[in-house]
Amino acid sequence: MEMKNITISDIAEALNLSRSTIDRVINNRGSVAKETQKKVLDYIEKNDYKPNRAAKHLAKMTNCTIGISYYLPEKFAAQIKTGIEDVYQELKGYGLNLIIKEASSFAEQIDQIKEMKSKVDGLMVAPWSPKKTNSLINKFIEDKIPVVTFNRDAPESNRLFYFGCDYFKAGRISGELIKKITLTAGKIAIISNDDDLVGKSRVQGFYSILKENTFHQIIGPFTVYDHFGISDAYTQKDVNYIKKIIEDNPDLKAFYVVNQSLYLVARVVKEMGKKDQIKVIGFDLFDNFIPFLEEEVIDAVICQEPYSQGYFPVKILFEILVEDREVEKSEFITRLEVVLKENLNYYHNYHYL
Amino acid sequence: MEMKNITISDIAEALNLSRSTIDRVINNRGSVAKETQKKVLDYIEKNDYKPNRAAKHLAKMTNCTIGISYYLPEKFAAQIKTGIEDVYQELKGYGLNLIIKEASSFAEQIDQIKEMKSKVDGLMVAPWSPKKTNSLINKFIEDKIPVVTFNRDAPESNRLFYFGCDYFKAGRISGELIKKITLTAGKIAIISNDDDLVGKSRVQGFYSILKENTFHQIIGPFTVYDHFGISDAYTQKDVNYIKKIIEDNPDLKAFYVVNQSLYLVARVVKEMGKKDQIKVIGFDLFDNFIPFLEEEVIDAVICQEPYSQGYFPVKILFEILVEDREVEKSEFITRLEVVLKENLNYYHNYHYL
């Protein structure tokens, strides 16, 4: 309704001062007498003045460019991009510009970041190799260009904050889940590939839950490269490898798969008709996992809010850049989402804006 | 950086027209020659003009009041209010005002809604009794005051949309979960109270999953009133009632609790030392559930994004009111979140902004 908010001019008029003085007090720029300061502050308190954010944006001609760099599995990136797209739609009208660079190798990512240096006011990066990106990140920081990480952290750099998953905790909840759904004693096979940092944490977290558990015996890790999840890329050899694990271990009760080869494992489990005997758990929601979740060949996947990983870092970084927002946390850890057949549809390309 | 966005004036200058003409084209207000229209449209397309949202807000003196009404368990409302608080902080600077009315009875809720009619530009309501609120909602709509529902829908009214949980689906995923974690054949006891609409849907959904399942026998529903979740309010009689269910059914494998008496059930299960034999599943995350989840007396609860139920409806309604946003959907269904011990902390008062 017409609950007209009071403005700086209103205050000025009421106190017989000029707008400039009020402005000085509000944004404490100094050069104002103690008494007047107090008078103004009191008035503001009493009449609950709210600065008009629109007018602020306008006057400041807020206009900033955020660079985004990542080297991630295509389908996963797509989910993050949905979040980026939404926040862009929301904030472009307030002066947000984006430069998005998708790398197809780590070397390329480094080059792309370097190239952005002169073009952006802030950087948001998912460093493929954190250790090898630290110094580059720090260079940005030295030049007063804020950097935040998402999806993958570079904790040893001077980035402002990390927005993403705690992969160790992700491993723990998988452990809890497998404990809860695996009905009888037996073996659990871990599938991973050893040059995968993320997978390594997921395995460690898993161990941390299951180590005191004598009910299950953990075998592996068995190495399966996930070919970035491309269904066709798996060879008969890959299939046989999984098959052999199943055949060699008649008391196998579950697969714990930390990379995208979850698709392969599910396929083999299904083909061998082992769906009811062997539980399958993995991570993230890729298109080729969906049918297996629907048939309950895959019992559950743990997700990590990919949408939010795109949406929030941009939003927060924008506020830092144009409104001097102070960030209180150095880590924003995304929720660990347990996705089963019946809530699957809420996690597959699902968002509100 | 200085990627200055182009403005209406820029366009006007470039095409030797006045700003008004450009404005007419952009907001197609008519009264503009076909050719000029095309010229302008082309130019806009080529130079990707983005309207400056801040300037728009400012010029329109956007200032609107949204009324919020609910009659909900206190602790649940608190979680929703966190979302409301955040969106208020975000939008108050753009002219958003809120009138929040918490009722302590349905009759009071109706009164409060009526009283708001003359004071708000839009209404957001969680109707305790949808059927008895329909006509009131429709009165708002007739007077051009948009109404949206949250947490509880009034599908037969003319509300613009509902933002909240699908309680039937929530029952289904509980069913799936209980199937997955209940190791051996036996009984599952349902706890509810029959005047609870939400609980009724949760029970129906549960049945829809478990009806073809011969492995488990469902008993109940047993009626337990939840005293709005106040721990002290449970009597010895309540305790004995749960106890008796356990004693009478030695092959009881799980409790499925659809109201806040989940606390009571968990307490009794724990006290009787039945934690490992009897699974316990319920809904929402109330403070007095937490310790039981940590000890795995309660195996899981299903949550429904309470934070989002506060945040998004306000945000969307605001955009409808001040920016004529069109709403494409009539339902925004919140995710069903599976909360276990290991991801508990992400769902208990957890948000990013």
Next chain:
DNA sequence: TTGTACGCGTTATCAT
């Protein structure tokens, strides 16, 4: 059909 001119609330520059 098109153009002019003022105001929205704030910031910033230049006087006093």
Next chain:
DNA sequence: ATGATAACGCGTACAA
């Protein structure tokens, strides 16, 4: 220490 004034980009009433 305080005040006047011109932007910022857009909407709108009014004039041509």
